[in-house]
Amino acid sequence: MTALYRPGRTPLHRLPAGPKALGFAVVVLAVSLLPTRWEASVAALAVAAATYVFLGPGLRELVAQTYGLRWILLIVFAGQLIFSGLMPAATNTARVGAAILLATLVMLTTRVTDLLAALERGLQPLRRLGVDPQRASLLFCTVLTTVPVLGRLALEVREAQRARGGRGVRIFAMTFTVVALKHADQLGEALAARGVD
Incomplete structure (x- = not known):
């Protein structure tokens, strides 16, 4: 499993993994239940941005993560545009973007081992x-x-494509699909090695 954690001293870094994961789940659930209106989507993005800037690693990290997600968000927007129209596509893409940014923020400020331990403790009552x-x-x-890893892979594919002088969206989509499937195979092998079927 790829670790995205970056050491720091922000309020989110100091917050224990359990409350942070619970807060993330509540916020993402609230974002997903928001009405399909542009005001709600702007509010979701504003919450994500404010969390990065005031509680997390800052504006530079927010810009870097948003830039890294641009291709995924473009694909989401294109799919929504075909089936839903312009305004629903824009609002739904903004909500997806806010949720992804918040998920990335949790991983940037929390060690995976801490998160796993907190989730295991929280899920113990469901053992029954x-x-x-x-x-x-x-x-x-x-x-x-x-x-977030797929966002980073998309960025790497795009930079490699740009270095070779390529600009086609179809070539990018095909290359990214191959890279994403390769990542999925590696992830599956790692999980199988840990006894997860």
């Missing part, structure tokens, strides 16, 4: 219902780390 806390927490951490 047949939930394996270790597997569930590993799955959750994997999801949290995969989206």
Whole structure:
């Protein structure tokens, strides 16, 4: 599992992993339940940006993460535009962007081991219902780390394409798909090696 954690002394770095993960889940749930209106999407993005700037690693990291996500957000926007129209596409893409930025922020300010331990503790009561806390927490951490990693892979593919003088969207999409599938295979092998089927 790729670690995105960056040491720091921000308020989010000092916040324990459990409350941070719970807060993230609540905020993302609230963002996903917001009405499909541009005001709600702007508010979601503003919350994500303010969290980076005032509680997290700062404006430079916010710009870097947003820049790294641009291709994923473009793909989300294009798909939404085809099926939903311009305004719903813009608002839904903004909500997805806010959720991804917040997920990335959690991973940037929390060690994966701390997050896994907190999630395992939080999921212990569900053991009676047949939930394996270790597997569930590993799955959750994997999801949290995969989206930012895909954003970084998209950036690397685009930079390699630019260095070779290529600019085609179709070539980028094909290359990115191959790289993403390769990452998925490696992730699957790593999980299988840890006994996760």
